[in-house]
Structure formats: C-alpha cells, structure tokens
Amino acid sequence: MRFCLQCQSTEIDKNWRCxxxxxxxxxxxxxxxxAPALAAENDGMHAESHDHLDLLQDQSFWFRARNRLIEDLCRRHFPGARRILELGCGTGYVTQALRKAxxxxxxxxxxxxxxGLSHAQRRLGPGVELLQMDAREIPxxxxxxxxxxxxxxxxxDEDTRVLKRIVEALSPGGGVMLSVPQHRFLWSQVDVYSHHKRRYLTGELTTKCVDAGLTIVRDTSFVCSLLPLMFIQRMTEQKETNFNPSFEHTLPRFLDRAFEMALDLERRLIQTGxxxxxxxxxxxxxRLEASRV
Known part of the structure; x- marks a missing residue:
C-alpha cells in the first residue's frame, strides 16, 4: 500500500494525495x-553521471553480463513476483532486464x-511507474x-536504514535482490569518482540483511575470473594523473567480448548452484518470512 511520509497514513489516492x-x-x-531537495544534486554521485552511463551501458561487457545474471536470478528465485520495485534505477538499463525476466x-x-528518470522514461516507455525518491524513505x-x-x-551512508525500509515495503514472503561492489583492497579512484561510501567485506551484506529481518536465499560473488586484472588496473590507476573513469567500459571490441564471455561462464556456474x-x-x-513478527 502507498504510505504518506508526512503523517504515516495509508489513505493515498492514485495521484499520491494523502x-x-x-x-x-x-x-x-x-x-x-x-525528496525534491535531492533531485538535482546530492552526495550520492555526480549529477551528470546518468548522461555518461546512458551512452556507455549498451557497449560495456560488464553491464550486459550483469543484466543477464539478474534475469537468471530473478526467474529462478522469484518466479511468482507480480509487483516489483527497483531502487536506484538510473537510466532504466537494468529495469529492462527485470521487465524481460x-x-x-x-x-x-x-x-x-x-x-536519471528522464533517461529511464525514454528507454522504458509507458508501463513502468517512475518515482523520484530517497531510498532511505520509501513511500x-x-x-x-x-x-x-x-x-x-x-x-x-545509512545502508542499514535502507534495508529496514525495504523490509517495511515488502509484502509477507517477498524477496530482495541486491548487488554491491566487493573487497576493500580494490578501492581506487573509480570508487572515489563514483562517490562510493564503501566496498563491502565478504559476508558484510548478508549480515546486514539478516539483521534487518531477512533470510538469505543466495549469496555469491561475480566478476571472479577478472579479479586479478581488476586489481592490477585499479592499482595502476592510483598512480595516474590523467584518470579516465570510462576506461573499463570503453575497451576494444575484441577485449570487451572476451571479458563478456568470461562473465557468461561465471553466470552459468552460478546457474548450477x-x-x-x-x-x-x-x-x-x-526473503522476508511469510508471517511478520
């Protein structure tokens, strides 16, 4: 049900009036x-980042391979989901994968x-409800x-608060799909440029999910085969004065395709369990238990 962030009422009409x-x-x-005060500028990322992403995503092995993994996981673990919310949809690139799955x-x-929503609207067309909001306050x-x-x-910063709000917005028995960057030894100029607050430790996100009242269904790393190359690239970037944040997503076609094949192999391994x-x-x-405590 819709929820008024001002008075906590659930008497909300189709136009969002309480x-x-x-x-x-x-x-x-x-x-x-x-959250109109945060709609044009906030500390989460650069305001113009979605313009760059919209141009990069279709040509990057990482985005394409990740979308296929998301489709697989969604179909396998949440085949009965009929009402889906994506937080932080950006340009709508991943929303396409959810709609396909x-x-x-x-x-x-x-x-x-x-x-970002303007790009998502162009990419998705009608049929997807698009909302500007802060994930720390889900209506x-x-x-x-x-x-x-x-x-x-x-x-x-307050990732645990987001998880609590997610749990409140889930129907009993509902599911959650999350991805985050991992391993603090990979911290680099990419993370700084992207306004990341953290890279997650192994097991950190699962612990936070359990603390929020969720039961873990699946927990796996991704981009395993390319980790040595990632490490070398990230460490090399630390010494560069001419940092290019788009480098990893604008590789020569043969290299982009080779990396995509490596990630597709990982996806197939994950498919097997x-x-x-x-x-x-x-x-x-x-997943949230079917009966709330």
Whole structure:
C-alpha cells in the first residue's frame, strides 16, 4: 500500500494525495518527487553521471553480463513476483532486464536524480511507474513481492536504514535482490569518482540483511575470473594523473567480448548452484518470512 511520509497514513489516492493530511509530492519534469531537495544534486554521485552511463551501458561487457545474471536470478528465485520495485534505477538499463525476466509483473522504478528518470522514461516507455525518491524513505508499506537495488547501497551512508525500509515495503514472503561492489583492497579512484561510501567485506551484506529481518536465499560473488586484472588496473590507476573513469567500459571490441564471455561462464556456474567465493561484485538474494513478527 502507498504510505504518506508526512503523517504515516495509508489513505493515498492514485495521484499520491494523502486523504488525511492532504500532502502530495511535488512534480519535477513530470515525476512525483518525494525528496525534491535531492533531485538535482546530492552526495550520492555526480549529477551528470546518468548522461555518461546512458551512452556507455549498451557497449560495456560488464553491464550486459550483469543484466543477464539478474534475469537468471530473478526467474529462478522469484518466479511468482507480480509487483516489483527497483531502487536506484538510473537510466532504466537494468529495469529492462527485470521487465524481460518478468513480463507479467507490474514494475515501479525509483531514482534520486530526475536526470536519471528522464533517461529511464525514454528507454522504458509507458508501463513502468517512475518515482523520484530517497531510498532511505520509501513511500510504500507491504506492497512489493520483490525489491531490487543493484549497485545502490554503496552510495548511501545509512545502508542499514535502507534495508529496514525495504523490509517495511515488502509484502509477507517477498524477496530482495541486491548487488554491491566487493573487497576493500580494490578501492581506487573509480570508487572515489563514483562517490562510493564503501566496498563491502565478504559476508558484510548478508549480515546486514539478516539483521534487518531477512533470510538469505543466495549469496555469491561475480566478476571472479577478472579479479586479478581488476586489481592490477585499479592499482595502476592510483598512480595516474590523467584518470579516465570510462576506461573499463570503453575497451576494444575484441577485449570487451572476451571479458563478456568470461562473465557468461561465471553466470552459468552460478546457474548450477555454485557460489563464487570472491569477485568484484557481490550478489545477495533474501526473503522476508511469510508471517511478520
């Protein structure tokens, strides 16, 4: 159900107006905005990042391979999800994968930057509800069968608060799909440029999920085979004065394709039930018990 962030009422109409306190979110660029002060600028990332991402994602092995893994995990572990929310949807690139994996589901997608939502609207077209909001304050309660946040939590200081809000927005028995960057020894200029607050330790995200009241369904690393190359590249970047944040996503075609094949092999291993012990990313899937305590 929809939830009023002002008075905590659930009497909200289809236009997001609260029947109790008469609050309704501001609209910027046509999107309902629940955190308008953060819609153009905040400390999560550069405001113009979505413009760059929109140009890079289709041509980068990492984004393409990650989308295929997301599709696989979604179909395998949450086939019955009918109401899905993606937090931090950015340009809508991953939302496409969710829609492909779950064509019969009703999908909502949120982003703190209205700039990102404009790209998502163009990419997705009608049929996906797009909302500007802060993931620390989700205007839903017991609404979704599946909530996803892919490479979002590392941008937020209060990641445990986000997990608590996710749990509140889940319907009983609902699921969660999360991905985050992993291994602190990989910290580099890429993380600084991306406004990351942290890279996660092995097991850190699973512990935070359990503490939030979730039961772990699946926990695996990703980008395992490329970890040595990642480490070398990140350490080399530390010494460079001419840092190029797009380097890893604008490789020569033959190299991009080779790396994509390596990640597709990892995806197939994960499909068989193997959990990779280390890698540049961590995927954690969890579920809320069907009956709330």
């Amino acid at each position: 029947g109790v306190c008469d609050f309704s979110p501001a609209r910027i660029c046509g999107f309902p905005c629940f 779950m064509p019969d589901a009703t999908i909502s997608a949120s982003e703190i930057y209205t700039n 839903f309660r017991e609404e979704f069968d599946l909530i996803c946040a892919f490479d979002v939590l590392e941008h937020i 193997i959990s990779l012990p280390f890698g540049g990313s961590r995927f954690v899937l969890a």
